Amino acid sequence: MNGPKFYHIGAAASLALLILWLLAWEMWVAPLKPGGSLLALKVIPLLLPLRGVIKRDVYTMQWSSMMILLYFAEGAVRAYSDIAPLSRFMAYGEIAFVCVYFACALLYLRPYKKAAKKMARELLDKVNRATHE
Structure with missing residues (x-):
């Protein structure tokens, strides 16, 4: 399995498992109140990027990688x-x-970031050459 495919599967699987983990935690395993708590609603923001992550949407992967840090905290x-x-x-x-x-x-997005930097550098060089002529 090549790198980007492996990282995509890892991201999608860990996001799906995190959703299930949090639901199980707040509903059955160790809820704040017996029978489950409204804290289980914290999974709703994680459902928003799930489709985009599965579809390999670069923009979704970018913003969700920042949003997920709230769950780390x-x-x-x-x-x-x-x-x-x-x-x-x-x-x-x-x-x-x-x-x-x-x-x-982040590892999935790395090639996209390198390509964007390269394009920006080439565009800047082109603009610099045009202004000096």
Whole structure:
């Protein structure tokens, strides 16, 4: 499996698994209230980029890689502050899925960023040559 395909699958899978992980955490595994809590609604923002990530949309991968850092922060806070061991375990899982998604998204986007920089450099060189003539 080549690099971009591997990173795309890693990003899509980790995002889908993060959604399932968070739902399970807040509904069944360690909810704040027995029977589930409204905190499960935190998965809704993750559903927004899911389609674009699956379709390999570069713009979606860019903005979602920044948005997902909010979930890293939430996981870090809950891993540090939750008293229940099972809830802390779920927080560490959230952190792991976020890290996998972030790394895969950035590695998937790397060739696109290099190509954009190269095009910008060539355009700047062309403009500089035209102004000096």
